[in-house]
Structure formats: C-alpha cells, structure tokens
Amino acid sequence: MSEILNSKSSYCRKTSFWRKPESSESTRLHVIPLDSGFRQNDDLNLDDDLTLNDGLNLNYGVSRRKFLKQTGGLTFCFAFAGFFGNGGTYAAESNPTPGPAMAEFNAYVRISPDGTVTIINPAAEMGQGVMTALPVIVAEELDVEWDDVRIESSPPIGEVYGDPLFFNRIFTTSSRTVANYYERLRRFGRDARQVLLENAAGKWGVPVAELRTAPSLVIHDKSGRSISYGEIAAFAHISADSAAPGETPGEIGASAGTLDNQPIQFKARENYRLVGRNVPRRDLPGKVTGTAQYSMDARPAGMVYAAVSRAPVEGAALRAVNERDARSISGIIDVIKRSESVAVVATSYPAALKARDRLEISWHEVEGMSHFNSDESMQEHRAAARDLSRNGFPWDVQGDITSLERGQNALEPGTLRDTQGDVAAPGRGQVALEPRVSRDAQDDMSTPADEATRVCSAEYWTDYVYHAQMEPLNAVVSVTDAGKKAEVWAGTQAPANTVDAVAKILDIPGNDVKLNRSLLGGGFGRRTVPSMDFVVDAAWLSKLLRRPVKVVWTREDDLRSGHLKPMTAHFLRAAVDDQGKICAWQHRVASDEAIKLLDRPSYEAFGKVPITSMLGSSHHGMDRSIGDAYDLPQRLVEHIPMDTGVRLYPVRGVGATPNNLAIESFLDEIAAQRNIDPVDLRLRLLHKSARGRRIIETVAGMADWTRARPGRALGIAYTHYVDTVAAAIAEISCDHTSEKIIVHNVWIAADVGLAIQPDNVRAQLEGAMIHGLGYALSERVTIRNGLIQQRNFHDYSVMRMADAPVIHVELLHSDSAPTGVGETGSILAPATVANAFAVLTGKRLRHIPFTPDRIRQVLRT
Amino acid sequence: MKYVEPTSLSEALEILAGDDEARCLAGGATLVAMLNADLVEPSTLIGLRRIDELAGITATGDQLRIGAMTTHAQIAVDGRLTGNAAVVRDAARQIAHPAIRNMGTIGGAICHADPNADFPGALVAANAVLVAAGQSGTRQIPADEFFLDYLETSLEEDEILSAVMLPVEPSGAGARHLKFSRTHGDYATVSISLVLVLDAGACSYARVAVGSVGPTPLHLTEVDEILTGSDLAGETIRQAGRKLMEAADPVDDVRGSAEYRRMIIPGLLQRAVDELREVG
C-alpha cells in the first residue's frame, strides 16, 4: 500500500481521496484458506459473509472490517498474486496529469473551467462497451450534459480503480464489470454533484437545499441564477473528505454521502436521461475509421520486431536450438533464448517470422505430456464421472455443509446414500430408466417414493475450445534507463497482472513499469493470465536489446499456445416420481480445473477448489438461498478432479457452459420420459422464483413455443448466472443429407436488472449466443502427443454470418441493480440446440461440438 | 526473390524455362498464403496478371474458352456458362467468400490441385479440356487426366496452364455442383458435380464426379453408365451412390471422418438429381 502512496502518479500523490487502511491486515486476505476445504472452519459463517460458490461469488455487502472481525480466528495469508495481481505496485502515468486549472472532484471525476467533464473508466474496453457504460453511470448521477464528458482510461491503481469483487484489482472479466462498479460509480457521480451544489451554495450564500441541477448547470430557482459546472470548477473548494472513497465499496463516498446528516438521494430512475437510453458508444467512431489503437498498432520510435517460439507444453524447458538457417535470413538482429522461449528479433516482422520458422528447436519433455491425447483423456474423464466409487469434491449439497464434510471423509465406495440421504441406486448407461430398488435410500428421501419412482441417468461431454479473440496476442515493451524502467503497450484484461509480470521478468519494482492500456481486439478471458505470456517476451527482449520490441503472435502461435476451456464429462442421475417430481439429483463433473496450472496462486488461495469448473452447477442463488435456481431440495453436485497438464484457462462461459448443457439436457430427458412439456417442467422447478418463471414464460411466448413447425424443432435452456436470469430457445433443422444442424432462430429473454445501455446488453447476449453456438456446433481443439492440432481459422471453425441464426432478444427490466450479461448466451446455446435436436429426431446429442460426424453416429443408433 | 510481370505468354514461358525455381503467381489466394507460411521459396515469381492471352472468357464454336487468369467471381456471373458448362459456374459461386472469389483464378486453383477444392470435380464433370502452354507449343489435357494426385497435376514444370475449354455439348444439359461444408465458405467436406440431360424424365446423359473423397476427383464411367438411360429411380441412384461410396478413398481430417464422407455421397447424389429434376 505504501508503494502506491509513494508512486509517481498524480492520483497517488494526492492521498486525500482514499484513506490508508487501518491495519496492515486489511491489505491481505480476502478469502478463506481452503486447503482442505472451507467446511472445516466451523467458526466461519459462510452463508452470511462469503460464499465461495457459484463462482467468485464473494459477498461484499459486508465491510472489510466486519469481515476481518468475523473471520479473525483464521490465518489469512492471501495475496492474489495470480488471478488478481499482487497488488500494490503500479506506475500510473498513462494519462495526462490534470492541469492546475482542472478541479479533481474525486478519483472518477474532474471538471475543467471550460466545462469539460473528465470521467475515468477503470475497466478494459474489449468490445463490451464498458468504456461508455461505466462513465454513463457516473454522468447520470452527476447530472452532466453527455457532450461535455470526456472519457479517460484509469491508471492501473487497483486500490482506487479496482473491482471490489476481485479484491480491488482491475480485472475485467467474469461478466462482472457493470454490475460490480455500478454502486461505486453512482456514488462518485452523486457525490461530485453534491460538491458542485455546495460550492454554488457557498458562492451565492444560499442553502444547498434550494439548489437543483440541470445538465451541467446548478440552478437557484428563487433568484433565477444559474452557474455552469465549468464555472464552479474554476473556484471549487474540494475537501479531502468529499473526494474520499470509503474503505469498502459499501462505504465509498460515504463521507460525502450525507447532507445535514441525511443521506443524499440518488436520482430517481424516472428522471434518468442517460441510463437506459443507449448513449452512443465513444469507442465506435475510431473503430469504423481505422484510427482506434490496439497494441497491435503501437509503433514507438526505434521499435524492432520479434517472433517467438514458446514451449509447446507448460513447463517444458528449452533443450537445444539450431539457429544456423535462421541467422541466414536478412534483417535478423539476433536469436535470443531463455528457458521458456526462443525469440528471433529482426528489423521487420516478416523477417523475424521467417527466421523463427527456420529454427530447429527441441524442448525437454514434460512427464506424460508427450503422450497426451485428448481423445484418450476424454475416455478417462468419462470413466471418472461414471465411477461412483470415486468420491468427488462436494460442491453443492442440500443441507449442512459441515455434515457433508464429515460424510465425505467417512465415505466408502457405494455408501454415498447413507450419508447424503439423497441419492438412490445408481442407474447405468445413458438415460436408463430403472425400477427404484433401494428401500433404505427411500427412507432418506424427503418425498416418499412409491413404486413408480425411478432413477434415470445420463452423460454429456464437452471438448476443448479456445478463446479465438480476433486480435492475435501481441505487446510492445520499451525498457529504458539501463533496464530499470519499462513502458508497455498491451491490451490486457488485468493491468495489475501485466505490470506484475513485466516487473518480475525485469526484476524491477512495479512502480517503474508504465502501462499504456490499449483497446483489446477481443479478450474472452485470455488476456488475464498471470504469466502474461504474450507480454513478457517483449520485456526481456527489450531489456537485452535496449530498444522497444514488439512481439506479435501469428494466429498459429495464438492457437498453439492456446489456453483452453477444459474438456468435461458429466454423469447425472435423478430419482423421479411418477408425477415427474425430481426427488433426488446428482451431478458429477469430471474436469481439470481451469486455473489450477496457469493461475496456481489463486487456485491455492481458493483452497484448491474447482472454482471455475463448477460455475453454473449449483442450484441456489448467489446468497445461497434458492434465489432463481431450480428447486432440487435433495442434491449432490460434485467435482471429480482430473489432472491433465494441459494449458487450461477460463474461456467465456467457463464451467457454466458444460454444466448448463448437462443440466438442461438432462431435464429435457426427464421431461420426455415423463411426458412433461420442457417448459412446464422448468416452470415447476422454478416455483419459488417468480423472476425465473417470468423469463421462461416470456421466452416461450417469444418463440411461440407450442406452435408446430414441420421440419424444425425448438429447444429451451435456462440459466441464472451472475444474477442475470435468462432463457433461450433455439429453432433448428437438420440437413438430412449432410446431417448438419442449421439454427434458424434464437429467442433470448433476460432479466438483467437495470440495463445501463440496453442495446449494449442486447449486443452482449447476441454475441455470446453466437460464441456459444460455435461451442455447440463447430469449435473444437484436439491434442495429440501433447500438441494442439489446430492451426488457424480454417481448422478452428468459429461461426460465420451465413450460418448464424436470427437472434431475438427481449430484456426484462427489474428494479434491481445491473447484472452480468457477458457470458449468458454462451452458456445457454449448446443445451438449446441439443434439446431442439432431441425433439426433431428423438435422438440425444451428448457431446459438443455437435459435428455432422457425431450427429450421424447418433442418428444411426 | 525477384518479381517479374511479363506481358505475353511466350515471355512468361521463357522466364519459366530459364529458372528451375521460378513459380507463376496467378490470383495469389493460395500461393501468397504459402509464401506467408514459408512453404515455398521461389527465386522468381512470375506475375501473370498482365498477359492478355490468359484473360477472359470467349465462345469459340462448340466450346467456351476460359482464360486461366479468369477469376472465380467472373466465372460465377458469366451467363454464357449454361448447360454442361453451368456446373463450373455453379462451383465458382460456392468457392470460399467474395473477397477470395475476386482474387482467385481458375488456373491458379486447378494447378494447385487441392482435392478439397470445388473446380477439379466440376471440370471433370463438365468434361473440360485443359490447355497447357509450353515453349514448343500447347497440348490439351482432359480434366480426367490432369489431376494425378494430391497437389499434383500432369502439367510439366516449364508449362503454364493457359485456358480451360468447356464443351457446350450436351447443350440441353442441366448441371449442379452440390457442396457440403462444415461452415459457410469452407472447403467441401464432400462435393458432387453432376451433369444430366433429362428427356421426359429419362436420363439420356450423365456425368458425375465427387470431390474431397480422395486425392483426385472421383469419376467412374460405370456410374455414368448406370445413370444414363435410366429413369433415375431411387434404386438406380442408390446403386450409383453405392458404387461411388465404395470407390471413394477419403481421409480423416478436421472437416469429417473418412467414414462420414463416404456415407453422405449417396444422399448428395440423390439431392443433386432431385434439384436438377425440379429445375428441369
């Protein structure tokens, strides 16, 4: 923390706007040490404070102080060195220092005497529109004329601009940006407006209560006077208190948030002029004219290019390089090696590439990886999911977590039901319906089972996929001052991770790394990785060569070094009575955890739980109440860890995509077995969620669910993910010659709370749906002998426009705060297609992507 | 590497003969991609775009002459490619995407001899003759004999493909190039090129070739004979389809398994016939 205070940043020199934490403890832990499971910590009331469940779902309603107090008995030693950067060390000169005449109202608002209002955007703009959406939240409460607003990217100072959920690191991911910044930004906007009012009141000698604002103006109706924000800025006195964020998100701006001890009101929603009105995105004009700057476009003076070969599998060290042929290429400056990578630096990029491709490189083998084949691994995943003697990590169980933990330790193969009380005799095979045989299990069921209760089971599988952001990864680094300082141009979702990684490889303090935050040509999670594998090579090369170095990955490099969405195998069982009521539910997910290898610090900090794998698998809301989840009161959702050594990482939709495929497909299979309409089944399961039922009913209405359509069929899926409740219906047909699925229409209904930029929300839902249909139909990475087989877009096939459906979106507004929408579509897509296909053909597709080959095999069975 | 742009075919042939490592550049859609990937390293690149003899489509009696430098886009919209020749136009329409069709040329595409491409099968079905120009003159090569193996043609190293000759006959023919690909504009997983003459429901002429199921287009005289003279009943087509399926020798790749490719041939044939019947 002290490093921040001492940093060069103009923001940081002024310490007034945020308070130093009261104790050093508060800079450390923000999550529970879980190494053998948080269930052991009986003194920790998880349900109240912190839910390590359904994803990064850490309840921040509680203050940091309170949290520390409540959890004080535990040893917290947690620096999110990986996932969230280690915090604390950044330089921040990526933005101009405010001029002397510009009034800094708080960390997010500056107003200059000419009336220009600068609003700081903390998040990474990677196409999702946050560089406009976040300032709109501020501008609404500030009551400023939008044309007066200038948007500036924040320096990577996590403590000021970070996301509370990610422990105050800037970490633009997980569909969380708007939702997580909303409360803070509206307070900053409101409080800056309050400062304007107070200053105007002081100047005129009138009570603040007699003043109101119109866009960019403070008005005193009694005297008919008005004054512009810019005029106020010229003389404004801004106290340290009024510019200071509180120490926790819940308290940010709180000191300024009262007036005569009365809380200052937020603007009433009916008076909104910007929120909900689709303010034009500020990033678009540059994007249509080609002037938008990505790091790919950065060209500092004296720059040279590098093409890099990186270790083909994680952990492989360089063995030998034959560089003779490479050095014969004209334009080569040098061939430079380190353990993880070999680089060719040249005066032009084509020369660097050509020489790089002529290197003969051998790498040391990583045990097991040279024989790793994805097809074989899938068989192992499947076997693990099916093998009930293999106990999983209990992720979501109905009932008491501590008792489950005792049970888990005591469990012997085949005794699951004795302690869980919710799982009947296993069914074998896919969709096997078996007579319910176990009386003793029945005794434990909450609903008395009769002879008609049956257990059905099914399996589903998903293959590896890759991020495929359109801009191949790249970065420019200029190391100066004899290796002591660095300037970085990179498109990053995690600025802190970027600064940390560069600082580490250069062995300099993070303060001496200046990061220029470029626009991102897509992210989808790839650009958060702590190793910053696409940035660090430029840093060490620049240090050696003493000039700026640009490293550009080819698409082939990007795929070869792909950080894949894990393959998964799911085994589900349910006990279903003759009314179709699901009396017990078991969902076993076999997968390798996506952050285990490439974000080890976070993985360990989370207690080695399958944090991303199990997203979307739980049947409760974010606060652990049922929320908008299906009512499955007897359940065991468990993870069977697989250890692959493959480079895995969160990709849009993370575990929620495969889990949704499994859950929603299985429900349709149950519905079909019991002759229940899939929509009806979902409405029944959502009997405790009015929000959920409304979404199901809306989407069914949009799609005209009950209308028969010859040659086509509909399939539905539902999700409650990061507080967004959404459902989609796909209308498909299947070409009878090629057995290729054609998706004609997709209807999406989503309750996103308050939509700041509704068109943007629709854009996210539509885009993620296409992304998810890629998962469903064509995207697939295969690995042979440890190596990724795909090379470019010709064999890694993402959806093209002619293959895309028409997408219809309806947003249901509710009074709640904004919810996350970045991944929703990518979660729903595969199940909608699978369910539609089952209606169309009577056959069940279980393995995404549903390639024509696989469809053909299923149709022949 | 040196880049030259001769303005006559004879000049180009002379350069080619004088340099073993010279390569001809047509539209670039494939060769430049190979250059980018460092898969080829010619000493001289002979740009063919300024050679008038290689350009354009001309009607000469009972044949259409398509200059080797004619782009896919030009072929796709040329109304003279009717009847038998329409199968080539139909194929051109389905190659990749507009920007590629504006660049790629028929000469470049067929000299590359990618068995997954659309033109090879279509040219075989159209009974096309390919004109190879050498310093000592030209020779005419039936499409059936042009494609020798994967990426291998019967063109000699010092020859340049100058034109594709498409017979207008049989004039009453209907033609269809039917392509199945995983995603829009991708190479075919399987394609079928079919030329038929229908006389009151009976088939008086048939020529069919299948692409992407082996190193060269699959064409069986036996299959043409099964169809010719038949009334194209379902069983006849199934029989023809089975023959093609049995003779196919596809590979497993990312676009589909060998088995899958084989299995969908009969259905594609049936559909091609159905579509031509509907039109006819």
Added chain:
Amino acid sequence: MTDKQAVTLSINGDCHDVLADPRRTLLQVLREQLSLTGTKCGCNNGVCGSCTVLIDDLPMRACLTLAVAATDREITTIEGLETGGELHPVQQAFIEYQGMQCGFCTPGMVIAAKALLDRNPDPTLDEIRDELSGNLCRCTGYVKIADAVLSLVDADRGQN
C-alpha cells in the same frame, strides 16, 4: 534474396512510392511501411477477412496480395472511406446500429459491406449474410451488422 523493388501504390487516391521486398504483402506494406494500421491482420491466411481492402473497387484480402502485384491498381483502405471529413454512410450506419464490439474485424467488415452495396444497392438479408460471411466477427451476434447494412438498403429504397 531480399532485393527490394520499387513499388508505386495508389492508395486512397494518393500515390505512395515504397521500396519493398517482393515477398511483402500489401497488408504488411500498409501497416508497417505506410502506417495505415486501420487494416488488421487476424489470420494472415485469407480466412478471417480482417484485412479486406478494395482493389479496383472489389473487396480482396490484403494478406494474400503481394504489394508488387498491386501496382497500377486503385487500393482503398478503411482510412480512405471518409470524404471531406464526413464518414461514409456505411461507417455511419455501423455506428448507429452498433455493428461492432471490439472493432478489430470492423475495418474489413465495413469495406466488405461497402463493396456489397456498391455492387448491389438492394441486397436481401440472405445476400448480406452470404456476402459478409467471409468476414469473421468473434464478438457480435452478426445481427447488428446485418441491421446496419439493411438500414442503408432501406434508405436507398426511400430515395428511389
């Protein structure tokens, strides 16, 4: 091996003399020698469409065009669509309908859309989807891109 050749390129109405290795693609010359970085490289393989430019008014891939083979042709890049400081209607429509997200594919997409409308001012939705399928977009649902292009079709109809 790397004998450079003098190349004169006509780009957006201006003539540029560059000395280029004959192996250099138009894309490389645009981006690295002429600082016209609006044209993007997403695959360098002709598959993604991010580098689409107009050559003699036809959309083509700059990554598959050798600079030396682009002489005597009129090249239009995304930087050349504005006239007199005014955005081209296609650019305006893409903004209005939010036909982009990350924007990396957008220059190629806008160029392809312009070429389509120049050739066929009245395309159907299916024609738009077919014609623009050579341009991959990883962010959008393609819906808003189609809407942007359709809006220009309607506008033209209105004028007629």
